[in-house]
Amino acid sequence: MTRWTALAGPDTPVPPGAVGGPDLPGSVGGTGATWDATGDEPPTGATEALALTPVRSQAVPLDGRRVKRTLLLTVREGTPAEVVERFEADLTAMPEHITSIRGWALSRVDQARTPSVWTHVWEQEFADVEGLTGEYLMHPYHWTYVDRWFDGEQPGSIVEPRLAHVFRWADGPVLS
Amino acid sequence: MTAAAPVRVQDTVVLAHGEVAAWEADFRTRYVPGAERRGLTLAEVWHEHVGTADVAVHILWTLPSIGAFYGMRAAAGADPEVARFWADTDAVAVRRERHIAHVQPIDAQEASA
Numbered sequence: 001m002t003r004w005t006a007l008a009g010p011d012t013p014v015p016p017g018a019v020g021g022p023d024l025p026g027s028v029g030g031t032g033a034t035w036d037a038t039g040d041e042p043p044t045g046a047t048e049a050l051a052l053t054p055v056r057s058q059a060v061p062l063d064g065r066r067v068k069r070t071l072l073l074t075v076r077e078g079t080p081a082e083v084v085e086r087f088e089a090d091l092t093a094m095p096e097h098i099t100s101i102r103g104w105a106l107s108r109v110d111q112a113r114t115p116s117v118w119t120h121v122w123e124q125e126f127a128d129v130e131g132l133t134g135e136y137l138m139h140p141y142h143w144t145y146v147d148r149w150f151d152g153e154q155p156g157s158i159v160e161p162r163l164a165h166v167f168r169w170a171d172g173p174v175l176s
Numbered sequence: 177m178t179a180a181a182p183v184r185v186q187d188t189v190v191l192a193h194g195e196v197a198a199w200e201a202d203f204r205t206r207y208v209p210g211a212e213r214r215g216l217t218l219a220e221v222w223h224e225h226v227g228t229a230d231v232a233v234h235i236l237w238t239l240p241s242i243g244a245f246y247g248m249r250a251a252a253g254a255d256p257e258v259a260r261f262w263a264d265t266d267a268v269a270v271r272r273e274r275h276i277a278h279v280q281p282i283d284a285q286e287a288s289a
Contacts, residue, residue: 137242137246138242140278143242143245143246143276144275144276144277144278147249147276148274148276151249151274152252152253152258152259152262153252153258153262153274154274155262155266155271155272155273155274161253
């Protein structure tokens with residue numbers, strides 16, 4: 001069974017089998033709403049649906065509503081595989097430092113099923129918006145270390161400038 | 177969190193000693209004005225000989241907050257001249273590094289404030 005993440009229009013009905021909702025203020029690069037689904041086929045009606053190949057994930061119990069954040073990114077073409085793996089390791093170490101991250105999942109986009117400019121999908125759940133806009137962004141592990149992969153002024157950066165950083169409320173677990 | 181300027185950015189550019197003067201002139205005319213508009217404050221520049229022929233130019237910047245760091249990053253990403261400057265630098269430099277750091281208190285009184 002394949003897990004999918006999808007960008008959608010804000011008024012497009014969430015199809016059966018998917019969960020989703022409007023992107024919250026502060027989201028950038030999306031198309032108004034984000035959906036998550038599991039199944040053999042992509043959710044219908046999406047602007048862009050991405051089939052996910054898992055890299056690493058952890059389910060963390062969290063009751064009730066949560067903020068589901070999705071980051072779509074593009075690793076520069078030609079980046080050596082061992083460098084990509086170090087980048088992935090640095091991303092997936094974020095929960096070891098940033099306690100506001102609850103469930104999380106790093107995936108590569110399955111280019112055979114859903115050819116896309118995006119190469120990776122980095123997802124987290126937070127108890128509230130402040131967990132994302134506060135501790136997650138402000139933690140030194142993020143901005144003094146992980147951000148160097150994204151910073152075009154860093155000689156070792158590998159992530160293209162265009163990102164989709166979108167987040168929404170979810171009524172229950174998405175990354176479980 | 178201490179200090180009026182809790183974020184430090186340190187650039188280190190290693191150049192052949194004959195390239196240093198020209199690169200620094202280029203740095204001051206092409207890079208510094210835009211950097212200051214993006215919120216960076218140029219604090220110090222110092223030289224270190226790192227071999228028989230090479231000199232490391234160390235550049236220290238400060239930023240007033242983590243929020244200012246993210247603002248600086250966004251502004252730099254939107255300015256193609258920033259990427260051009262660093263591409264030109266990388267064409268002449270032996271190597272280059274940038275380190276981002278969070279200022280820490282240096283005494284107990286400051287730490288407990």
